[in-house]
Amino acid sequence: MSRKYLTVGVALVAAAGLAVACAGPRNAAQPPAAPAALASDQIGWETFAQIMAPAGNPKTTNVEFETWASDDDIYGSAGPHWPLVGAAKVLHASQLGAALAPHPIRVQVINPADCVQNYSKTTAAAAHFPKDGCIGEEVRRNWGTYQYIVSNNLYSRPGLVQAFAHNLKVDLPADAVELKGNWVKVPTLIQWLKDAENLTLTAEQVRGLYYTNTATDSTGTAEFALVSVHFSTKQQKNWVWADFEHELNPGRCDDIGCKDSFGATTAVMPAHATGDAWKAYPACAKSPALQKMFADAGLSAVWSHYCLKGSQTDFVDANKQPIKLGNSVIEAINAGVPINQSSCISCHAYASFDKAGTANFAALKLNAVGEIDQKNLKGFLTNDFIWGNTDIP
Numbered sequence: 036m037s038r039k040y041l042t043v044g045v046a047l048v049a050a051a052g053l054a055v056a057c058a059g060p061r062n063a064a065q066p067p068a069a070p071a072a073l074a075s076d077q078i079g080w081e082t083f084a085q086i087m088a089p090a091g092n093p094k095t096t097n098v099e100f101e102t103w104a105s106d107d108d109i110y111g112s113a114g115p116h117w118p119l120v121g122a123a124k125v126l127h128a129s130q131l132g133a134a135l136a137p138h139p140i141r142v143q144v145i146n147p148a149d150c151v152q153n154y155s156k157t158t159a160a161a162a163h164f165p166k167d168g169c170i171g172e173e174v175r176r177n178w179g180t181y182q183y184i185v186s187n188n189l190y191s192r193p194g195l196v197q198a199f200a201h202n203l204k205v206d207l208p209a210d211a212v213e214l215k216g217n218w219v220k221v222p223t224l225i226q227w228l229k230d231a232e233n234l235t236l237t238a239e240q241v242r243g244l245y246y247t248n249t250a251t252d253s254t255g256t257a258e259f260a261l262v263s264v265h266f267s268t269k270q271q272k273n274w275v276w277a278d279f280e281h282e283l284n285p286g287r288c289d290d291i292g293c294k295d296s297f298g299a300t301t302a303v304m305p306a307h308a309t310g311d312a313w314k315a316y317p318a319c320a321k322s323p324a325l326q327k328m329f330a331d332a333g334l335s336a337v338w339s340h341y342c343l344k345g346s347q348t349d350f351v352d353a354n355k356q357p358i359k360l361g362n363s364v365i366e367a368i369n370a371g372v373p374i375n376q377s378s379c380i381s382c383h384a385y386a387s388f389d390k391a392g393t394a395n396f397a398a399l400k401l402n403a404v405g406e407i408d409q410k411n412l413k414g415f416l417t418n419d420f421i422w423g424n425t426d427i428p
Contacts (some may be wrong), residue, residue, distance in 0.1 A: 039377045072303060073282035075346035076297040079277030080325055082212065083341075084332040086177075087246075095121045097248070100214050100266075103175040106130070106142075115185045124250040125172025126218055130369035131399075134425045139396055142426050145171045145254035149423075155371030159360045162285055162313045162368055163231035168223040170369045171252060171259060172215065174423070179210035179269075188416070192427060195392030198416065205419040213421070217364045218259035231285040232315045245281060246337050264341070265379065267420065271348055274420055276379040278344035278362045281348040286313040287342065290374040295343040295405070298325040306373040319343070347380045350406050357381070357405030378404040386422045387415035394425040 086100040095102075102118070107125060109115050127142045132155070147169055176184070187203065188194030198205070219227070221238050224245070228234040238258075241247065245260035262281050267274040280287045282321075287293065289312050293304040300320045307314055319342035321329070329338060345360045352358055361367065361377025384407045385398035398411045399422065418424065 054174055074296055075275050075277070075348045076295055076343060078268065078270055078275045079279075079343055080298045080328065082266065082275075082277070083264075083279065083338075083343075084328050084334060086212065086214065086266070087334055087338050088332045089213075091165040092120055097121075098246070100175050100177075101215075101248070103177045103214070104181045106174045106176075106423055106426065109181060109184060109244070110191050110423060115181070115190050117181065123256070124173065124248060126173055126250045126252055129170070129172050129365075129369040130174065130422070130426060131366070131372065134394075134396060134399055134422075135370060135372070139425070144251070144253050145169045155368060158368050158371060160368065162363070163204065164368060165226045165230065165328055166400075168219065168227065169252065170262075170364060171218045171250060172365075172369065173218070173250075175214045175216070176423070177212040179208050180213055183207050183211065184421075184423075188244070189424065190427065192392035194428075195388045195424060196390065199388065199390045199392065202416065203212045205417065205421075207269050207419050207421075209269050212266060214264065215365060216261055216265075217263045217362075217369055218248075219262050221247065221258045221260055224260050224262070227285075228283060231313065231369075232283070234283070234315075244283070244337060244339075244340050246335070263362050265362055265365050267379070267383070270283070273348060273380060273384075276347040276360060276383075278346075278360055278365075278379070279341050280344050280363060282318045282340050282342050283315070284363055285315065286367075287344065288316050289313065289363060291345070291359050292341060293319070294345045295319065298322055298343055347378070350378070350381055350384070372402055376402040376404060380420075381405060381407065382415075383420035383422060385411060386418045386420050386424075387412055388418060388424055389415050393423075394422070396425070 057193050073165050090097045090099050090102045104117055108118050110409045125146050128145055130142050133140050133142045147167065156265040184190050187198065189198060221241050224241060225236055228236060241260055247258055247260045248255050250259045262284060267276050270422060288350055289306050292306045296302050298321060298323055304316060321339055344362060347358055349358060357378060359375060360379050361374040362371065366372040366377045367374055381403040385403060387395040395415045
């Protein structure tokens with residue numbers, strides 16, 4: 036290994052009419068509503084510590100977020116259901132990439148013969164991502180989110196039609212959390228880091244640096260490493276948006292830099308010059324406050340290798356300039372959205388559906404940043420920042 040800063044080895048439940056309460060999950064603590072003055076970076080890390088903690092069930096080694104309902108569980112053809120303990124993790128192509136395709140298509144289980152990087156071959160090549168590699172995605176929603184979606188029938192097209200007809204004000208509870216994670220097969224990750232950063236790791240070293248788990252793609256079950264995470268938590272009115280990336284991700288802070296006022300000893304990591312795109316960045320050494328938070332939550336040592344890219348609670352800054360936030364893997368490589376055209380809060384503010392229950396694809400394709408233009412919402416009912424209904428039948 037050539038990277039001096041690394042210490043390798045450190046280690047919507049039932050059909051409409053069935054009471055939602057009959058299928059509640061285990062009694063897991065959920066984030067409380069946050070005081071408005073609490074910095075979003077701190078909220079991001081507090082939520083991170085809660086949802087990356089061991090799930091606490093002796094039948095599984097999964098962490099908390101992996102026990103939540105996936106989009107398949109909520110919006111799938113079988114009807115909404117809370118997942119069983121130990122249910123298989125199934126990874127899909129990028130929902131955003133599929134929605135941004137010339138003709139929106141249903142998200143499919145990732146298939147190496149027709150991989151997700153097809154949404155952005157140019158970006159994948161620039162990032163030195165292996166040509167035969169795949170990036171699998173999962174979207175998970177906690178019990179507060181799930182219960183709200185199901186109880187309001189927002190998981191099917193007929194339910195959305197009904198919500199539109201009744202002008203439902205979609206407003207999720209303060210304990211709602213939604214997460215998107217991107218995963219790469221361990222052999223593919225090893226090849227990627229070698230090609231991009233001249234960094235040679237063994238599979239065992241990867242397990243000491245990354246959170247790994249088994250997951251299923253079209254070819255079967257394999258070991259995957261979590262490379263990027265995005266989540267939103269409804270602890271403030273317009274949600275708190277936070278992006279996390281593994282410290283070894285090539286180009287992690289490109290374009291907009293990395294900003295972490297709570298968890299990193301270096302609060303601002305400037306972006307490399309344009310000519311040095313997709314190169315390595317220094318590790319994000321953790322602050323004493325975050326180290327204590329991790330210890331109190333009982334987190335595995337691997338989570339210390341994940342970095343906060345940035346957080347958002349508003350559309351513009353004090354100078355009325357658009358606040359940008361995007362993930363080098365989730366947006367740039369896996370969906371083909373340039374980071375300079377990425378704003379989590381602006382994109383999700385356009386999440387909406389029309390009288391036919393169809394998602395507002397035109398607004399989704401704006402790659403919007405900054406304040407919302409209400410004309411792009413004309414004829415649509417807003418869905419409280421949730422794009423989950425882009426892929427329902």
